[in-house]
Amino acid sequence: MLRSEPNVKTWSRTWRAAILVAWILAAALLAAIFPAASKEEVNRATLVPDSAPSQVAAARVREAFPASSGTPAILVFADPSGISSADWSSIRQAVRELRAHPVTAQTEVPPLDALPPAAAAGFASSDGKVVSVPVLLRADASQDQLNQAVAEIDQVLRRTAGAQALERAPGDPGLHVYVTGPAGIAVDATHLFQHADLALLIATTLLVLALMMVLYRSPILALVPLVSVGIAYTVVSSLLGAWARYGGLTFDAQTVSILTVLLFGAGTDYCLFFIARYRQELRRHARPSDALRAGYKSTAAAILMSGLTVSVSLLSLLAARSPSFHEFAIPFSLGVFVMALVAITFVPALIGSLGRAAFWPRIPRYEPDSPEAEQPGRISRWLGRTAVRRRTPVAVLGSLALAACCLALPHVRTTYDLLSSFPSDMPSREGYAVLAAHESPGALAPVDVLVEGGNAEAAIRSIQSLASVQKVQLVASRHDAHEALLQVELRANPYSEAAMGALPSIERAAVTGASAGGHAARVYVAGETAAQADTRSITARDTRVVVPMVLAAIGLLLLVYLRSVVAPLYLLATIVLSYGAAMGLGWLAVREVLHQPAMQGTIPLYAFVFLVALGEDYNIFVMSRIWEVWRRGQARSAVERGVADTASVITSAGLILAGTFAMLASLPIQVLLQFGVVTAIGVLLDTFVVRPWLVPAITALLGDAARWPRRT
Missing domain, CATH: 1.20.1640.10 (Multidrug efflux transporter AcrB transmembrane domain)
Known part of the structure; x- marks a missing residue:
């Protein structure tokens, strides 16, 4: 706790000026030297720890079949009236360009442009209205690389299919083109968070300003929390940016969005607790400096204790295994603690410098004898x-x-x-809706099943017999190592609870089939559905x-x-x-x-x-x-x-x-x-x-x- 009796010189004019200058200089210097937190975001394609079973399986798949593993960006070409010869020409041209000039992190594109029409028709839906082409990107590609890859794919599609194909509204006639699949979804999600930050900052600022005006009816006082939060946000953002660049700290765009709201909410609260008590003391003391000392004495310890309580609570998230929780801990706890320090130093100095004028036009008067002064x-x-x-x-x-x-x-x-x-209008989600309507929902993100040892063909038959499975195909095999990579297309949305519920039976069926005849077999299950299932179990833990x-x-x-x-x-x-x-x-x-x-x-x-x-x-x-x-x-x-x-x-x-x-x-x-x-x-x-x-x-x-x- 803070000392109960402040020094006589505490909050003198010189002391207040020194605190204000110190904080402003600190914020300015940190912002000039270090990058902002938003510049150091690490928006990863998956938020599952490397030790999770799905990630262990994904690493094993990459090791065994590097050319057949990765994060797919699925190009969906759709025409309500059926894929025409002109549409096929655009599709072949797009694939040809991608094969000739690979985009960032690209590993494989099927040679659709070189296939005869009968073979190319295998990429089309049964009703002939949709063609889907997977573009495989490296499994270890960072989110920034995925963003770059999808941006480059977008440019290819604009040159080959035309910008209008990517911009047509659902239901309009003509060719529609979407980039979906795990890569497309991850990129669209990242853009949503990034574009939301500025709008959230502006909206929150205006809300706090409006509420302060309504509650205190003072234009000067309404700015105090905004200035204080601005100082704290600048300091915290710079510290996090420096920590991320030089110390290995990681956080994503979602963290920055919630941090903005947390600082505004907690910071405004801390300012209000001090302002309210200061206003009471102004009615009991003739000199604002005396009121400042009295108000500080009764609120500073509670504000600091409050900030410490919130910071320690948020720091407990370091014990989480899920990066979506774990990575919140340091940014949020640091943010709240810095905000509490600003509240017990910068805010009193600022309010004390303004004196009674801070409450204009409803200025609290010195009324020691008034029965209302103490009430x-x-x-x-x-x-x-x-x-x-x-x-x-x-x-x-x-x-x-x-x-x-x-x-x-x-x-x-x-x-x-x-x-x-x-x-629902996110491009990758629109692309998935088209894919699910004309093909299979599971085509968006098939389940990877790696079979080591045993009989791969028997494993395929065993998995195919499951009611939850649409189809199974052998993607690659290594006879010398007795390894086979299967892709299982589910009947359900691969991100749904039903899909996650189907995984145990798929793994059991693969083991049972591959082990038939006494063969020893080991099975690994990877892919988006497996990662989602791990997210569920890790969140429960x-x-x-x-x-x-x-x-x-x-x-x-x-x-x-x-x-x-x-x-x-x-x-x-x-x-x-x-x-x-x-x-x-x-x-x-x-x-x-x-x-x-x-x-x-x-x-x-x-x-x-x-x-x-x-x-x-x-x-x-x-x-x-x-x-x-x-x-x-x-x-x-x-x-x-x-x-x-x-x-x-x-x-x-x-x-x-x-x-x-x-x-x-x-x-x-x-x-x-x-x-x-x-x-x-x-x-x-x-x-x-x-x-x-x-x-x-x-x-x-x-x-x-x-x-x-x-x-x-």
Whole structure:
């Protein structure tokens, strides 16, 4: 904790100026020397660790059949009236150019241009309206190389089929061309995240500015959080960029998008907590510098503790195996911690330099004798009074209300379907829809099955007998090594739950068939479906590991800060209950309002870490005020005054934090949309149920026992 008595010279004019200049120079120098975080994003084609079974299998396939393994970009040529001779000419010309001038990371293209018409017809659908051509790219190609390859393929298609073929709306007559498959989907997904960053930054800035104007009606004050967040964001972005370039840190565009929202939400909250207390002190002190010292003394420790709690919680994600969680840890924890440092140094210096003028046109006057000077607002006093005097019904009804929302949890459906998380008008998804309608859904990303030893032909027959399989073909074989690479085309969308559910039976059938006759055989299963299945199992493992770590870390910090064994227990219990309610209500919103059949499988863990950390954020502020007043009075009066003093500012902060996370719902990416909705709901529950009612009521019920074993 910070020292309880600041030095007499603390926050003098010279001291304030030095802090402001130091932060501005630090931000400017870091931005000039190091790259921004957005310049160092590593957007990989897969987010599965190398140790996962699908990646071990993929490495084994690359080793055994380097020319036949890779990430396919599937070129889909479609004509509603049937592929004409002119269309075939364009298709052959495109393939000829790709074979003569390979694009980045290209390894193989079938020689369709050199085949006779009868053989080339094998690439067409049975109705003759679609032709699909796979362009194989290196399996170890980075996301940047995939981006470059697809951009070069796009240029080839524009030269050979015409720009209009790539731009026609679905249903229009003429030739339509799409680039889909795992490579096309990965590239489109990356572009979605990259193009969303600027729009998200602008929208969040305008939202915070508007909410601050409505809440405080001061144009000057409304700019304080924006300037503070801007300083923190510049510093954090530069530090992350430097760490990524020189220290090997990795993060992707999704991390940068959420980091923007997190800094705006947390930063604005921290600013509000200090501003609200400073405004109160201005009515009690004639000199703004005295008000600044008094306000700082009562808020700095809580802000720093709050930032530390959130940072440590997010740092627990380092224990996750999934890169989609693991890579969040350092950027988010560093961002929040720097934002907390800005809030307890730069913000007081800036506000102190502005003095009373910061609140123009509603300037708080020095009114030490006014009965209103020491009193919170009427509604705030009513909240505190009701939470204490009606503590038993408030605690019971609040708990039951949250528990009722949790009843939807058993009905939550999760999915790891990558395609469903993207807009339906995304080119690669449109291409998949055409491919699935005229061929087989599984043609988008066949399952690779590597058979070592045994009878490959028997394995093919065994796999083909499965109801989930459309067809099986032998792609390559090495008789000397007794190895064969099979491609299994499923009847279902390869990113769907049904496809993942089919993998165990495919592996068993391959082993059974290959081992027939007493032959020893080993089978490896790779491909997009296998990677999705690994993502599902690793996410379940990460949830089992990270959740108790987050709870233990927050509980320990609360124990140290509050010096109580009892309080951390019920604070954690209420926030976990709030999380369950947020997930239940979030699922209802996803299903009934957004009309989406399932929630992305990573959302529950994402939401848990953020909601538990940010929820305890508010608990720390209200409990620190209750503890402060408790030293001078009894438990119930301390709870009543603590709630009244913090009600207005936490409500304002909660609305802004919920609003900033809700901005994620404006993005055309389902995982961010759903995360934004669930997190915003959780923040609102903490703001309007847990913090003003449930926590105070439980504290009042427990009385002195809430502080056990602390006595002072």
